[in-house]
Amino acid sequence: MPVTNIYKDQLGREVSIPYPPRRIISLVPSQTELLYDLGLDEEVIGITKFCIHPEEWFRTKTRIGGTKTLHLEEILTLQPDLVIANKEENTQEQVEYLMQHVPVWVSDIHYLDEALEMIESIGEITGKSEQADEIINNITQGFNRIEASKQDRAPLRTAYFIWREPWMVAGGDTFIHTMLGHCRLENIFAGTDRYPAIDIEHLRTRDCQLVLLSSEPYPFKEKHIAELQGLLPGVRVELVDGEMFSWYGSRLEKAAAYFRDFRERLGE
Incomplete structure (x- = not known):
């Protein structure tokens, strides 16, 4: 039997998610690209029509509508054990409907620190913490160089x-x-x-x-x-x-x- 862990999303909700999730659907283009860079090719089973990166996923993964026009029943038919959404980019009513049926982890990002927290959390949830830490380190170093050069x-x-x-x-x-x-x-x-x-x-x-x-x-x-x-x-x-x-x-x-x-x- 898979282990189920409790994770807190960026809305402060506690979400029960199988560890590691094996059937992931992403409702957000930038987070879809992150899942690819974490090495989750087999685990990701559905993306939106706006998830254009990477191109190979855009061509081959099941598309489940747009970020604000999700095909809800198609998503449920795919039987995901994790749906990754975003407060701004997705529609509250549709996300809340999915929450009634499957685990949904929601990001809410306004600042760089919150983006890094999201990357760390998704790495932890998916069993890809080492890869997530490397991405976070690269981002942090890059933005530190900006801060040093812009004064x-x-x-x-x-x-x-x-x-x-x-x-x-x-x-x-x-x-x-x-x-x-x-x-x-x-x-x-x-x-x-x-x-x-x-x-x-x-x-x-x-x-x-x-x-x-x-x-x-x-x-x-x-x-x-x-x-x-x-x-x-x-x-x-x-x-x-x-x-x-x-x-x-x-x-x-x-x-x-x-x-x-x-x-x-x-x-x-």
């Missing part, structure tokens, strides 16, 4: 765009906001809702120095740089890799170097 950088007043029609930006209390801080970029919408819709006219009054156009969830392209540049003369507009700013799993190993290179490219 002479003046913070740039920045708006991080995530959507068009309507224009929407990342506000405070978001992981994106935290990552902007690590880049020494001052989020001028830090005091707003998480993802407010904004008026470009209003942005002109905020002394904005830099606009970042994220590659996700809206797929901003080069043509949108010209559009924003015309609306905001004198403001620098740059495309950025949204996965680096918003994915809080093992992608953070790559994010630190990306942020250092990005600040060098800005040259300010």
Whole structure:
């Protein structure tokens, strides 16, 4: 008989999970990539249609809907012994339905420390603590180097765009906001809702120095740089890799170097 352990998730819930779990479903792209990097190829049986990394999993694993449009009965038919979800990226009603039937561990991440705690917890739950510790160490070293190199950088007043029609930006209390801080970029919408819709006219009054156009969830392209540049003369507009700013799993190993290179490219 498998051993069942009690683990606390990031909502503070106690979850009974078989150790180690053998049938895992991930409802979050960045956590799916983490499971791959932990070496859980055989154990992961289901992912969402947005779990594009790694490509081989995207092509071969069973897809159980989108992050907010889960195919609930299909998930239950797969008989998972662990579902990994996230408070922001998944819908509360759907996650609570799954909780009635299978073990669901939920992450809730706003800061780098919480991301590292999530990686450590999932490593422990899945019997991959050694691999998780290596990932955590790599991330920590990378971000320590950022902190050491950014002290002479003046913070740039920045708006991080995530959507068009309507224009929407990342506000405070978001992981994106935290990552902007690590880049020494001052989020001028830090005091707003998480993802407010904004008026470009209003942005002109905020002394904005830099606009970042994220590659996700809206797929901003080069043509949108010209559009924003015309609306905001004198403001620098740059495309950025949204996965680096918003994915809080093992992608953070790559994010630190990306942020250092990005600040060098800005040259300010």
